[in-house]
Amino acid sequence: MQPKVLAPRLSRRRLLQAAPVLMFAMTACGGLPTVPPPPGTAADTVTATPAATPRPVTEAGPTATAETPEAAWQEFLSLWVRSDYASMYEFLTAEARANTAAEDFATYYQDLAEATGLRQSRLETTSGLISGTSAQFSFRKLLITERFGTIEETQTANLVLENGRWYVAWHPSLVLAGMDYGASLTIDSSDIPRGAIYDRNGKPLASLGTRVIVGVVPGEIDDETILLNLLARVLGEKPEILQERYASAGRPDWFMPVGELSAEQAQEQYAVLSSVPGILMRERPVRAYPEGAVAAHLTGYVGVVTSEELPELQALGYRDDDVVGQAGLEERFEPELAGRRGSRLIIIGPNGEVRGVAAEQPSTPSQALYTTIDLDLQRYTAGLLDGKRGAIIVLDPRDGQVLAMASSPSFDPNAIVGGMTGADWAKLLEDEGRPLVNRATQSELPLGSVFKIVTETAALETGLFETDSSFFCNGTWDGLGSAFIKYCWLRSGHGALNLEQGLTASCDIVFYELGKALQEADREALPHYAELFGFGARTGIVGVPESPGLVPDPAWKEATLGESWFPGDSVNLAIGQGQLLVTPLQVVDMIAAVANDGTMYRPRLVLGLGPQPTAGAFQPEKVGALPLTAEHLASIKLSLRDVAMSPRGTAYYVLGDMAVAVAGKTGTAENPGVAPHAWFVGYAPADEPRIAVVVMLENGGEGSAVAAPLFRQVVEYFLQVSGQ
Secondary structure, three states, X not given: OOOOOOOOOEEEEEXXXXXXXXXXXXXXXXXXXXXXXXXXXXXXXXXXXXXXXXXXXXOOOOOOOOOOHHHHHHHHHHHHHOOOHHHHHOOEOHHHHHHOOHHHHHHHHHHHHHHHOEEEEEEEEEEEEEEOOEEEEEEEEEEEEOOOOEEEEEEEEEEEEEOOEEEEOOOHHHOOOOOOOOOEEEEEEEOOOOOOEEOOOOOEEEEEEEEEEEEEOHHHOOOHHHHHHHHHHHHOOOHHHHHHHHHOOOOOOOOEEEEEEEHHHHHHHHHHHHOOOOEEEEEEEEEEOOOHHHHHHHHOOEEEOOOOOHHHXXXXXXXXXXXXXXXXXXXXXXXXHHOEOEEEEEEEOOOOOEEEEEEEEOOEOOOOEEEOOXXXXXXXXXXHOOOOOEEEEEEOOOOOEEXXXXXXXXXOHHHHHHHOOHHHHHHHHHOOOOOOOOHHHHOOEOOHHHHHHHHHHHHHHXXXXXXXXXXXXXXXXXXXXXXXXXXXXXXXXXXXEEHHHHHHHOOHHHHHHHHHHHHHHOOOHHHHHHHHOOOOOOOOOOOOOOOOOEOOOHHHHHHHHOOOOOHHHHHHHHOOOOOOEEOHHHHHHHHHHHHOOOEEEOOEOEEEEOOOOOOOEOOOOEEEEOOXXXXXXXXXXXXXXXXXXXXXXXXXXXXXXXXXOOEEEEEEEOOOOOOOEEEEEEEEOOOOOOEEEEEEEOOOOOHHHHHXXXXXHHHHHHHHHOOO
């Protein structure tokens, strides 16, 4: 489909002179259909986006049929904005065609479009002068480009009458002022070092490092057998493969890369490699991740620009050997971390001389990115997960800052940046442990008893129960009928207890009763309160991908499973089972809001952009409040404190003797056929919370037995380091 072209509107003004001369102001002439101008385009401007694929150019003679100079010039402009270079060439005078082959004519325009990232051309004729067999038109040219912004030029074009038709006396300067026959364009750009990624204290998570390119200069080889055997041993490649990499050298003095080493590896092998004639080494700057797998899911990694990405990125100053963020913070903050190369569009004369600078784009400095992460705490939490599948997140409940976010298994981004073979990349993708998945934000799992915080909130805020409502647990519950017997996790039963105590003891019987009552009052109530707590939706954290999870409700079940919502669905949801799916980030976000008395902050991973943490700082963002009265929230907080610090609590035997009182909730999410997922979520100190923590272990077992001990270790480490 051809771009739309503005319909011609001719305005003439005759001047009284002795000779028959016509001068006029115009933007287009007759012979073109009338169509509306593109949005934002003046009605007297010819404008279009260059065609992606120009028409083939031929050497055929002129077939233009314009009988007036106005019509010829307007048609030439219309073809120009459509990048129809073959048809434009037909409007050239015989002399112009003699000076320029059709292919060369098209190349002038194509090179300009490629060099500048041309998006749109706007051509406006401002005046014209016709005298006998010649005509002259002044026009304003706006080239809207990706790389240089808008290039604006005011130029003049000459037309002549040949054999009863009007033709353009074309010259390369019409393409770009300063161009001449045989001239070309080149881009001179300045490199910008990529901005580093730091923790909150300025310790590097991603920085500039060095890789060493090992190459062969064929003309300097003395003994090829010795050379190949040495390279095969050092680089871990077969000799014949290495030989193929330098065999295609066009000249014997060319440096042909055959492999790469890290700076440390190169230092170890330097003596032996440098002793063999024909082997040379060159350094190249690369992205380095000093912490390896410790923060890999946060930083992400960079990769060389792909052929699919290049057309778009080239217009932004990228080259085919540049790197671009592929995941995590590297991808999300690519413009800030990469900055933008300064570029100059230089006109080179036919003899290689510089004719001038046609356009210039100043460089945009890269920026350092300071995260909210405490690297020491990040290392510690990652170490606790070694050999396990799970996640640990530590938040500051006072403003939502992420102090640590560990996911296991992890991966080493340095291995990706260093260059993985296809087989190694496939192995990483097919790893059953899914090391590329950030379990902290992307794992969607049932929550188990931690969800009882939501259930109790719904029961209290709907007025169905009070904090001192009484229950009795004998270990068995038949509230849905004798055919649907359910059991408490404590088969011997908890005996008589109130709602506040029920949460502390995590009594399933109490919450079966709550689920049944909520179903009878309003089957939408419990799913609704789950959503008010932030479940079933992404938190909106910036810098890492996250999953939304799922809060099942009657409409979802009907639409997805084709089934009705039964009382048993509400009862299962009341204890965090059924189809409920959550992420660890959603869970710690919830407990942080409980800890700070109800304010929900958006979790924040970025502290600031600039030369120091306070420069370009990101501010805390309040996104809501827990749907709890102060009285009910205080009751829930008391129950959570007792979970850890009271003999009735499910985590007392793990946390009860801690030097500082803490609060939290255990969770053991059933996973049919395999071990349950273990959860613990809590905050510390209980009275003046400074950290909120979630521990999730996939198929880890009982939350109190395996997740709570890790919570304790995180809290004790944090308090020790912070001097408490």
